[in-house]
Amino acid sequence: MSSVSDRQRAELILDAAAELFLGPGPGRVSMDDLARDLGMAKKTIYRHFPDxxxxxxxxxxxxxxxxxxxxxxxxxxxxxxxxxxxxxxxxxxxxxxxxxxxxxxxxxxxxxxxxxxxxxxxxxxxxxxxxxxxxxxxxxxxxxxxxxxxxxxxxxxxxxxxxxxxxxxxxxxxxxxxxxxxxxxxxxxxxxxxxxxxxxx
CATH class of the missing domain: 1.10.357.10 (Tetracycline Repressor, domain 2)
Known part of the structure; x- marks a missing residue:
């Protein structure tokens, strides 16, 4: 991920969040779930999206x-x-x-x-x-x-x-x-x- 720009990283986060949060299945999905799916630290996500x-x-x-x-x-x-x-x-x-x-x-x-x-x-x-x-x-x-x-x-x-x-x-x-x-x-x-x-x- 180090070679990925901030804009690209934000887009990757949005792609994964859309798939996870808007897909079929239970509505309760956490930021921990998202971080795990992305293989990314939660603090990295929070740098782009505060909550x-x-x-x-x-x-x-x-x-x-x-x-x-x-x-x-x-x-x-x-x-x-x-x-x-x-x-x-x-x-x-x-x-x-x-x-x-x-x-x-x-x-x-x-x-x-x-x-x-x-x-x-x-x-x-x-x-x-x-x-x-x-x-x-x-x-x-x-x-x-x-x-x-x-x-x-x-x-x-x-x-x-x-x-x-x-x-x-x-x-x-x-x-x-x-x-x-x-x-x-x-x-x-x-x-x-x-x-x-x-x-x-």
Missing amino acids: KHSLMTAVLDRQFDAIERTLVTAADETRGRPFSEQVRQFLIAACGELGRIGAAQLAAGRGDAVLRRYVEQRIDAVVYQRLDELFRDGHRRGLLSAPPELLGEITRGAVERLFNSRLPRELHCTAADLLRTTVETVLHGAIRPAHEGEVTS
């Missing part, structure tokens, strides 16, 4: 930045396609990323209360506010027969429920698969059929 909270915040910031990039890419790739496809691809991308980092488990109980609130705020800012804007845009353009606020609440409830449900395991599906089916069912009744073939600018 577990600051380390977890840095891990989450990096993960949510990646989610944001994924969602921007999904929006760019579906520009000009039917509205239902834009919503579908957005949600597939969002759920895939949130599921990968265990965001629902973090928000529902893994970690301390401050981190749970932080995760909830980041999910709201990165995912739900974008989704709400997508629904509002569809409503402004006459593509939705249902209020965008209602669709936002239904989708948000489905995301949170499915991520914390046993149903995906029982049906041998991912939460993202089931969410896609849920959204398609809801949107089937909400999107105006006459506009379904219309492309967006």
Whole structure:
């Protein structure tokens, strides 16, 4: 490790912390566990991150930045396609990323209360506010027969429920698969059929 720069060492710590803290399994993971996995003294970790909270915040910031990039890419790739496809691809991308980092488990109980609130705020800012804007845009353009606020609440409830449900395991599906089916069912009744073939600018 002596030839590794401080920046590289910090990145190595973040990589290992993300794998350990956000991976499947019990939520209680200690800094001792992290130091052991890294083969690094705890004091070296603390030189870069003064406590577990600051380390977890840095891990989450990096993960949510990646989610944001994924969602921007999904929006760019579906520009000009039917509205239902834009919503579908957005949600597939969002759920895939949130599921990968265990965001629902973090928000529902893994970690301390401050981190749970932080995760909830980041999910709201990165995912739900974008989704709400997508629904509002569809409503402004006459593509939705249902209020965008209602669709936002239904989708948000489905995301949170499915991520914390046993149903995906029982049906041998991912939460993202089931969410896609849920959204398609809801949107089937909400999107105006006459506009379904219309492309967006």
